[in-house]
Amino acid sequence: MVLSSTEEQKEGQHDSSKKKLHFVIVGGSLGGLATGLALKALGHNITILERNPKPLLQDQGAGIVAGGDTLEFFKRYNRCNRPLAVNSYARQYLDREGNIVHKEEMLQNMTSWDLTYNLMRANYDGVESPYCEVPDPVPGDGKAVHIHDRNVTDIKEELSSDEGGGVRVFWKSSQGDEGSILADIIVGADGPSSTIRKLVQPNVERKYAGYCALRGTMPEEQASEETRKTCSERFTFFHCPGVQILTYLIPGKDGTVEPGKRLLNFVYYTNFPEGSDELEEIMTDQNGRRRPITMPPGMTDPQAWEKQRKLARERLPPQFAEIVCGTNKPFVQVVTDVLSLEHEYWGGKIVLIGDALAGFRPHTVASTSQAAFDAMIFADYVDGKVSREEWKKQTLGFARYIQKRGVDMGKHSQHMDLPLEDHIHDRNVASTPRQEEVYPEWATAF
Numbered sequence: 001m002v003l004s005s006t007e008e009q010k011e012g013q014h015d016s017s018k019k020k021l022h023f024v025i026v027g028g029s030l031g032g033l034a035t036g037l038a039l040k041a042l043g044h045n046i047t048i049l050e051r052n053p054k055p056l057l058q059d060q061g062a063g064i065v066a067g068g069d070t071l072e073f074f075k076r077y078n079r080c081n082r083p084l085a086v087n088s089y090a091r092q093y094l095d096r097e098g099n100i101v102h103k104e105e106m107l108q109n110m111t112s113w114d115l116t117y118n119l120m121r122a123n124y125d126g127v128e129s130p131y132c133e134v135p136d137p138v139p140g141d142g143k144a145v146h147i148h149d150r151n152v153t154d155i156k157e158e159l160s161s162d163e164g165g166g167v168r169v170f171w172k173s174s175q176g177d178e179g180s181i182l183a184d185i186i187v188g189a190d191g192p193s194s195t196i197r198k199l200v201q202p203n204v205e206r207k208y209a210g211y212c213a214l215r216g217t218m219p220e221e222q223a224s225e226e227t228r229k230t231c232s233e234r235f236t237f238f239h240c241p242g243v244q245i246l247t248y249l250i251p252g253k254d255g256t257v258e259p260g261k262r263l264l265n266f267v268y269y270t271n272f273p274e275g276s277d278e279l280e281e282i283m284t285d286q287n288g289r290r291r292p293i294t295m296p297p298g299m300t301d302p303q304a305w306e307k308q309r310k311l312a313r314e315r316l317p318p319q320f321a322e323i324v325c326g327t328n329k330p331f332v333q334v335v336t337d338v339l340s341l342e343h344e345y346w347g348g349k350i351v352l353i354g355d356a357l358a359g360f361r362p363h364t365v366a367s368t369s370q371a372a373f374d375a376m377i378f379a380d381y382v383d384g385k386v387s388r389e390e391w392k393k394q395t396l397g398f399a400r401y402i403q404k405r406g407v408d409m410g411k412h413s414q415h416m417d418l419p420l421e422d423h424i425h426d427r428n429v430a431s432t433p434r435q436e437e438v439y440p441e442w443a444t445a446f
């Protein structure tokens, strides 16, 4: 069974009992691992190729809001018995003086990238870590391989005597080695600058949105009594023209959720006009190297960071200024937009998921949920539980609609001077459960 059989696609049902497929997944971060886990549970064989030269990806030590689809994914595929998240019981907004000016009860689950990654690796290919015990293999699961130091550079359709043929994936290592591997289907889970997307759709560009997210964490035990009292187990926000900052608690070392050992995570959006000296300064590391997209933790130029600390003290509520100034290893991400036109190419032999399909602005808190959702619904489609039409509608609808929502939220928060009620409204809308979203026609047309 291959996805290029158009008649079969129109019917929209795939019988996975016919043939076990070999999926090559390009990218071994959360989207690639989620897809690998979901497909290996159907008995298919998976090879993940990750370009990073190290066997484990290094986290940036930051937080993730675990939305409904992330939680659903873990319910379906996680067999490690440990907590995934820290609860946040309310969403609240501060004024410049640090008073709570708006608060609503709302249960949300806050986790960390490193805990999520290590849980997925334990479940996917049995990687041991201090985060969790590795679960026993499940009889009937497909073979799950993860190979690091495999930078995928090209793909070529290959016809074989087999029905439909496959796609050859070419890679290079950091040592200059080269090789290739044959796949029935390729999943491009290679992030917002996706090579696979560029190969199938070279005109799609990733564009700078005019502002950056300054990020970092501070151990909760190092925060003052006042800051802990205000921010503990609450999702806290502050807005002023050109600035949005938020904070929430995430798991601490090795994923611990024990009170006192967790981390206060912050995301501080602030404008750096394109081409400005300020942007150059914040994105040039302490060795003088200009970083294009991410300034890794601990690499910021001390002088540039000192300037940000001063600004934080001048314009943020005291609790936020304390957290920003208290972080040891800040990192910076430039905020970008990218949206692929389609999510499958070459008759379904190439599928894009997660950030490779749509790079959301972080305000949406939906990137990991998108990766989890794309993985689950793709597996359901491959398994014949969901029709092709439904798979396309749901995947593209989510990608296009939430991508636009992120652009609108960013415009409101960074480039307009709106009353707080408007930001609260935006935030509440962004919390709509996916199942309740009504996608407009333009989002689901294909």
Ligand SMILES: Cc1cc2nc3c(=O)[nH]c(=O)nc-3n(C[C@H](O)[C@H](O)[C@H](O)COP(=O)(O)OP(=O)(O)OC[C@H]3O[C@@H](n4cnc5c(N)ncnc54)[C@H](O)[C@@H]3O)c2cc1C
Pocket (backbone or CB within 6 Å): 026, 027, 028, 029, 030, 031, 032, 049, 050, 051, 052, 057, 058, 059, 060, 061, 062, 063, 064, 112, 113, 114, 150, 151, 152, 153, 189, 190, 191, 192, 193, 194, 195, 196, 353, 354, 355, 356, 367, 368, 371
């Ligand atoms: C190391 C790392 C740390 C992160 N930390 C955080 C965090 O703390 N908080 C947060 O909210 N988000 C974080 N993210 C982003 C978050 O993982 C994504 O926004 C979201 O989960 C969707 O994941 P994704 O797998 O689609 O994309 P990404 O997470 O961007 O992963 C793409 C992967 O593809 C690999 N890749 C790219 N090109 C190639 C190629 N040509 N060949 C082979 N592999 C390739 C990359 O090395 C990367 O591992 C992090 C991402 C990475 C890679």
